[in-house]
Amino acid sequence: MGTYSVGIKIDETQPGPSVPADFAGLSFERGPLDSGNAGVPGYLFDPSNQSLVTPFRNLGLRSLRIGGGSVDTMVPASFEGIDNLFAFAAGAGTKVIFSLRLLNPAQRPIQDLKTIDTEMAAYICPT
Numbered sequence: 001m002g003t004y005s006v007g008i009k010i011d012e013t014q015p016g017p018s019v020p021a022d023f024a025g026l027s028f029e030r031g032p033l034d035s036g037n038a039g040v041p042g043y044l045f046d047p048s049n050q051s052l053v054t055p056f057r058n059l060g061l062r063s064l065r066i067g068g069g070s071v072d073t074m075v076p077a078s079f080e081g082i083d084n085l086f087a088f089a090a091g092a093g094t095k096v097i098f099s100l101r102l103l104n105p106a107q108r109p110i111q112d113l114k115t116i117d118t119e120m121a122a123y124i125c126p127t
Contacts, residue, residue, distance in 0.1 A: 025063030025094065029070040033081035043081060045088040056092035064089055067099025073108060076101055076116050079123060086124075098124055 031037045032044040045064075047053065055061075066085065077085075082098075089096045100117045104110055 025061050027065035029068045030074045031070060033077035033085060043084040045085040047087040047091040053092045056094055062094050063097060064094045065097040071099040071101050072103035076120060
């Protein structure tokens with residue numbers, strides 16, 4: 001294995017595009033909206049969970065995405081889990097990007113999924 005030199009030159013006259021202040025964030029699967037998920041007592045996203053609220057604030061994390069692939073394989077979250085999520089987000093100073101289950105596979109069907117999604121969307125973002 002050889003030795004290599006690396007040089008970095010900063011040209012302040014040619015700045016690149018700025019990263020928006022609200023760009024940084026994290027994405028989680030759907031499971032943390034369940035109480036007791038992954039061995040966590042209660043809800044992971046809870047405004048009283050200062051061991052998670054503090055890093056969100058200190059790192060400047062401004063978006064929290066819930067969903068990923070698991071949203072289409074798990075049952076929809078409870079309203080209690082959603083309430084805790086949004087209370088956590090308010091305490092952490094972050095916005096939420098929330099995914100709804102759209103896939104309704106035969107092996108894990110949810111009866112009347114369209115109605116459940118409609119109710120959940122109205123609950124999250126009432127008009």
